[in-house]
Amino acid sequence: MIATLLLAALGMTAIVAVRYFAVSGAFAALTLRLHPDAGPVAAKRGAQVRREIGWSLVSAAIYGVPAGLAGVAWHDYGLTAIYSGAPSLAGWLYVPLSVLIYLFVHDTYFYWTHRWMHRPRVFAAVHATHHASRPPTAWAAMSFHPWEALSGALLIPALVFVVPIHIGALMLVLTIMTFNGVSNHIGWEIYPPSWVAGAWGRVMITASHHHLHHRHYRCNYGLYFRFWDKVCGTDRGWAAELLPDRDAILTH
Structure with a gap:
C-alpha cells in the first residue's frame, strides 16, 4: 500500500x-x-x-x-x-x-x-x-x-x-x-485585441490582465475569469502596452 x-x-x-x-x-x-x-x-x-x-x-x-x-x-x-x-x-x-x-x-x-x-x-x-x-x-x-x-x-x-x-x-x-x-x-498577449476587447476578454483573464497584478499587486487576482475581481472591485483592466490597439484598449 x-x-x-x-x-x-x-x-x-x-x-x-x-x-x-x-x-x-x-x-x-x-x-x-x-x-x-x-x-x-x-x-x-x-x-x-x-x-x-x-x-x-x-x-x-x-x-x-x-x-x-x-x-x-x-x-x-x-x-x-x-x-x-x-x-x-x-x-x-x-x-x-x-x-x-x-x-x-x-x-x-x-x-x-x-x-x-x-x-x-x-x-x-x-x-x-x-x-x-x-x-x-x-x-x-x-x-x-x-x-x-x-x-x-x-x-x-x-x-x-x-x-x-x-x-x-x-x-x-x-x-x-x-x-x-x-x-x-x-x-x-497571445489573443488578438479584438478578442481581448470583446466578449472573451470581458469574461476571461489573459496575459494583459494578469500583467497588471504583477505590477500593482492589489488587483486582478483571478486565474481564469474576471468574475470575482469585478464583483469585489479589484478588477483594474488591462496593461495597455500589451494591447497596442488603442481602440481595443478604450473599450475595456
Missing part, C-alpha cells in the same frame, strides 16, 4: 514536471522568438529563470503527492467521482458543465486564497517568492513557496472525490489550468 502510494506520488510528480517543462519551455521559446524584449532584462534573466525553475520543481513534487493519492483512490479503489467510458446523451451534456464547474470552483478558491496571500505578513512569508519574478517569465507559473504550492495542490484532488467528472474532462481541466497559468505570465 505504502509502496503503491509512493510510486503514484513519484509518477505524478514526474508528469507535472514534464508538463511544466513542455508548456513553459514552449512559451519561453515563443517569447524569445516573437517578443525578445518581454520579461526581465537580459542581465538578470538567466538568474531569474533558474530561480523560477528551481521553485517550480519543488512545486511539482508538492503537486504530485495529492494528485498521486487521488489517482490511486480512483484507479485502484474506485473511491473518487471520476468516471470513464461513453456517457449517455444526458451524460454527454454534463461533460462540458462539469468542466465549467471545476474551473469556476477552482477560480473562486484561487481568487480568495490569492487575495489572502497578499495580506502583508502572509505575502512576506509566502507569496513574495512568486512576486520575486519582476516581471515574470513563462517559467514563473509554478514558482511558488512550498506553502503556496501546497494550497494550490489540494483543490482539484479534493474535488474529484465529490464532483463527478469524466476522465477526459478532468484532463481538459488540467490542460486549461496549465495553459492559463503559463500564458498569463509571459508578458505578451
Whole structure:
C-alpha cells in the first residue's frame, strides 16, 4: 500500500514536471522568438529563470503527492467521482458543465486564497517568492513557496472525490489550468485585441490582465475569469502596452 502510494506520488510528480517543462519551455521559446524584449532584462534573466525553475520543481513534487493519492483512490479503489467510458446523451451534456464547474470552483478558491496571500505578513512569508519574478517569465507559473504550492495542490484532488467528472474532462481541466497559468505570465498577449476587447476578454483573464497584478499587486487576482475581481472591485483592466490597439484598449 505504502509502496503503491509512493510510486503514484513519484509518477505524478514526474508528469507535472514534464508538463511544466513542455508548456513553459514552449512559451519561453515563443517569447524569445516573437517578443525578445518581454520579461526581465537580459542581465538578470538567466538568474531569474533558474530561480523560477528551481521553485517550480519543488512545486511539482508538492503537486504530485495529492494528485498521486487521488489517482490511486480512483484507479485502484474506485473511491473518487471520476468516471470513464461513453456517457449517455444526458451524460454527454454534463461533460462540458462539469468542466465549467471545476474551473469556476477552482477560480473562486484561487481568487480568495490569492487575495489572502497578499495580506502583508502572509505575502512576506509566502507569496513574495512568486512576486520575486519582476516581471515574470513563462517559467514563473509554478514558482511558488512550498506553502503556496501546497494550497494550490489540494483543490482539484479534493474535488474529484465529490464532483463527478469524466476522465477526459478532468484532463481538459488540467490542460486549461496549465495553459492559463503559463500564458498569463509571459508578458505578451497571445489573443488578438479584438478578442481581448470583446466578449472573451470581458469574461476571461489573459496575459494583459494578469500583467497588471504583477505590477500593482492589489488587483486582478483571478486565474481564469474576471468574475470575482469585478464583483469585489479589484478588477483594474488591462496593461495597455500589451494591447497596442488603442481602440481595443478604450473599450475595456
